[in-house]
Amino acid sequence: MGSTSIIHASKALAKVATIHLVSGDAKPSINNLSKDLVSFIDTQIKAKNGQYYFQHDGTLHIVVKVEAHKSNSNYTNETCRKAGHGVCGLINKMKVAKVQVLNETTLTQAGLYFAEGLALSNYQFIKYYKDTSKKYNSLSTITVVADAKLKKDIDQMNIVCASLYTVRDMVNEPVASFNSVDLGKLVQSSAKKYGFKAEVWDKKKIQAKKFGGLLAVNQGSNIPPTFSILEWKPAKAKNKKPIVLVGKGVVYDTGGLSLKPTGNSMDYMKCDMTGAATVLGTFIAIAQAKLDLHVIGLIPSTDNRINGNEYTPGDVIKMHNGLFVEVLNTDAEGRMILADALSWADNYNPELVVDIATLTGAAARAIGHFGHGLMGNADEKVLNEFKQAGEEVYERCVELPFWDEYGDLMKSSIADLKNVGGADGGAMTAGKFLEHFTKAPYVHNDIAGCSFAHSEVNYRGKGGTGYGMRYLFQFLKNRAK
Ligand code: BES
Ligand code: MN
Ligand code: ZN
Numbered sequence: 013m014g015s016t017s018i019i020h021a022s023k024a025l026a027k028v029a030t031i032h033l034v035s036g037d038a039k040p041s042i043n044n045l046s047k048d049l050v051s052f053i054d055t056q057i058k059a060k061n062g063q064y065y066f067q068h069d070g071t072l073h074i075v076v077k078v079e080a081h082k083s084n085s086n087y088t089n090e091t092c093r094k095a096g097h098g099v100c101g102l103i104n105k106m107k108v109a110k111v112q113v114l115n116e117t118t119l120t121q122a123g124l125y126f127a128e129g130l131a132l133s134n135y136q137f138i139k140y141y142k143d144t145s146k147k148y149n150s151l152s153t154i155t156v157v158a159d160a161k162l163k164k165d166i167d168q169m170n171i172v173c174a175s176l177y178t179v180r181d182m183v184n185e186p187v188a189s190f191n192s193v194d195l196g197k198l199v200q201s202s203a204k205k206y207g208f209k210a211e212v213w214d215k216k217k218i219q220a221k222k223f224g225g226l227l228a229v230n231q232g233s234n235i236p237p238t239f240s241i242l243e244w245k246p247a248k249a250k251n252k253k254p255i256v257l258v259g260k261g262v263v264y265d266t267g268g269l270s271l272k273p274t275g276n277s278m279d280y281m282k283c284d285m286t287g288a289a290t291v292l293g294t295f296i297a298i299a300q301a302k303l304d305l306h307v308i309g310l311i312p313s314t315d316n317r318i319n320g321n322e323y324t325p326g327d328v329i330k331m332h333n334g335l336f337v338e339v340l341n342t343d344a345e346g347r348m349i350l351a352d353a354l355s356w357a358d359n360y361n362p363e364l365v366v367d368i369a370t371l372t373g374a375a376a377r378a379i380g381h382f383g384h385g386l387m388g389n390a391d392e393k394v395l396n397e398f399k400q401a402g403e404e405v406y407e408r409c410v411e412l413p414f415w416d417e418y419g420d421l422m423k424s425s426i427a428d429l430k431n432v433g434g435a436d437g438g439a440m441t442a443g444k445f446l447e448h449f450t451k452a453p454y455v456h457n458d459i460a461g462c463s464f465a466h467s468e469v470n471y472r473g474k475g476g477t478g479y480g481m482r483y484l485f486q487f488l489k490n491r492a493k
Contacts, residue, residue, distance in 0.1 A: 015177040016131040017153045018170040020163040021112065025155060029072040029108045031099060033092075033126060035117040040075045042068060063098060072106060074099055078122055089125040090406045096129025097471040104134075104149045112155040123156045124165055130154055131173040132471040137184040171300045172485055176478045178202075179286075179293035183463065183476025186282050187264035192230075192313035195261055195285065196238035199292055199311065203242065206299040213239040221332065221356075223312070225348035228329045228339070230314040232268055232322025239353070242295045242309030249306040250492055253363035256452070257484060258353045260346045260369035261288030261313030268316050268342030269324050277373070283476055284346070286463035287368040288313060290480040297485050303492040308360050312349040316342070328427050332356065333449055336427035344431045346371045347445050354449035364390060365450045368457040368480050374438030375412075376461030381469065383408035384462050384480070387443045390453035398455060398487055407483035409457065412440055419444035457483075 024030070032040035037057050045053070049066055056064040056075070065074040078095050081087035103111060111130075115123035131154055138147045156166050182190060182198070196212035203210035215236035218226060223239065230237040240261075245254075262284035265272070272278045288311045295309050323329070327339045329348070333355035337348065346369050357365045375385040386398055386409035395411060402408040418440040421433035429448065433441030443456045462479035465472055472479065 015174040016134040016151060018127045018131050018166060018173060019153065019155050020166040021155045021157050022160055024114060024157050025112050027071055028155070029074070029103070029111045031074045031076060031111055031113045031126070033076055033078050033095075033113065033115045033117050033122050035077065035079055035119070038116065040073060041116055042073065044069075065102065072108060074102065076126070078117060078119065078126070080119055086403045086406065088119060089121065092119070092122045092125035093129030093132075093406070094470050096126040096131075097133040100130055100133035100151070103151050107150045109150050110153045110155065111151065112157055114157050121162070121165070123158050124162060124169055127154045127156050127166070128169050128173060129471040132176065133473065135177055135180055135473055137181065137475060168301050171297050172482060175293045175297040175300075176481055178296060179289045179478035179481050180473070180476045182289040182292070183283050183286050183478060187315055191235045191263050191315065192238045192261065193235060195263060195288060195311070195313045196240055199240040199242060202292060202296055206296050208295050208299045209243040209245070211241045213241075222330070223332050223352040224330045225332070225337065225352045226312045226314060228323040228327065229268075229316050229345045229348050232317045232319050233315050234319055235315065237312070237314040240309070240311040240313070242292070242311070244295060244298055244303070244305070244307045246302065246304050246306070248304045250304050251306050251363055254306040254308045254360050255488070255491070256308045256310060256357040256360055256362040256365045257291045257294065258310045258350060258357060258365065258367040259287035259289070259291030260350055260367070260371065261285045261311045262316055262346055262349065263313060264315040264317070265343070265345065266317050268318060268322050268345060270341045270343040271318070272343060280464045280466075283464040284370050285313065286370050286459060286476065286478070286480065290368055290478065290484060293478065293481040294484040294488070297481070298488055301489070303488055305488055305492040307488060308357070308362070310353040310357060312353045314349060316345040331449070335429060335448060338424040338427040338430040340430050341432045344442070347431060347442055350446055351449040354446060358451050362452045364394060364455065365452045366455045366457070367446065368459060368484065370460045370463045371458045372439045372442050372460055375458035378412075378439060379410055379461055381461045381465065383410055385410060385412045385439050385458040386455070387412045387414045387440065388453075388455035389414060389447060390455050394453065394455065397490060401487040401490060402483050405482040405486045407462070407479055409483075412443070414440065414443060414447075416444075419447070
């Protein structure tokens with residue numbers, strides 16, 4: 013099924029199910045209401061109901077209250093998204109295919125963010141039911157009625173939501189049907205479809221380039237690794253040196269010989285390629301939005317398994333940049349494959365290298381699923397841009413320390429580095445490990461806590477959330493302005 017379209021209209025449409033966004037005790041603006049409906053609406057307002065609906069003139073009207081946050085417009089926008097989530101079930105229960113959103117509040121962008129929350133809530137991953145037809149949501153189009161000035165924002169929101177559908181599909185797809193090779197193929201077909209450049213390396217090329225970390229993790233797999241290089245280079249790019257995005261593409265993580273417990277974390281480790289999916293999704297979005305920014309994407313991909321030939325604790329691996337890493341835990345595989353991609357990033361003489369990865373349970377334990385861990389050695393100004401983008405799309409991040417003492421914990425007694433620190437500070441020791449592999453200003457995003465929802469989390473849904481794509485897009489969009 014395609015995504016839920018968000019489209020702009022300058023004027024309200026006749027005979028289309030209508031959502032009225034109102035604030036305070038305001039009534040929805042509808043002409044010629046019957047007496048009964050007038051008193052029904054009065055009762056709802058008196059009862060302070062945040063949402064109510066009725067039929068009038070043969071069409072459904074849903075009234076939704078949204079209030080401005082007292083000081084923070086990002087919170088107001090999030091209230092609107094959540095309100096969009098709040099009507100999704102009702103709309104589909106009523107078998108409505110098209111809705112229009114009339115913003116009757118003074119909050120200029122309420123309709124836009126409401127539509128975002130509704131479109132994202134309408135996502136489904138139901139291809140693995142025998143009888144899918146009955147399960148499809150009816151809703152397919154959301155028209156936002158607004159001033160022509162908002163058209164560009166609305167079109168861009170449509171692009172972002174559609175791209176996020178693709179990201180979530182990738183994460184939800186089990187490894188049996190979406191492995192490292194499939195990921196590479198999707199990069200290539202997406203590049204063709206949306207007009208960015210892509211090159212996908214096979215195992216031979218990866219061997220030729222001596223990506224020791226990626227090859228070590230891949231040793232235990234019967235499926236070859238891939239390394240994808242994406243590029244969006246518009247003629248009028250605002251930046252002289254590119255921004256490089258690196259996404260962790262572990263299509264499945266068993267932990268390897270340092271095996272994960274089953275019935276616990278292993279059940280949902282198909283989500284370990286969320287970083288990769290968000291990088292690809294970001295390219296799909298920036299190419300359609302035609303952002304004036306030169307961006308490179310790098311995606312190392314493999315699964316982390318056991319087949320008798322797997323890498324083992326105690327192994328010492330020579331990485332792409334020549335550093336030697338002593339493997340003390342095969343479950344710390346993400347940093348092994350990211351490290352090679354980070355050193356490859358330096359070939360582009362980048363202004364900034366950014367990675368995004370489901371890297372450590374430690375980040376998830378520290379922050380939970382309400383936000384993710386940000387760290388790095390880039391200027392504080394750059395880190396602040398990421399924080400701001402996170403607040404704007406409500407994929408918020410917290411800056412974690414990037415102190416050298418964490419790096420000291422990664423020193424090996426027989427090699428340059430080991431791949432695990434001690435029991436404590438796991439998110440930061442992982443970040444400091446990665447810092448060794450790029451010379452460019454570096455930003456690290458650990459999204460382990462946010463990539464997979466075990467039960468529905470508002471418009472992020474259940475299962476693969478695609479968390480991180482809206483955040484990366486927003487960061488780039490702000491930079492391209
Ligand atoms: N993929 C996991 C991290 C993860 C945890 C992702 C929860 C999504 C949800 C990663 O490869 C991992 O296993 N990390 C280890 C590192 C440790 C061995 C140093 C961890 O966090 O336990
Ligand atoms: Mn792991
Ligand atoms: Zn992993």
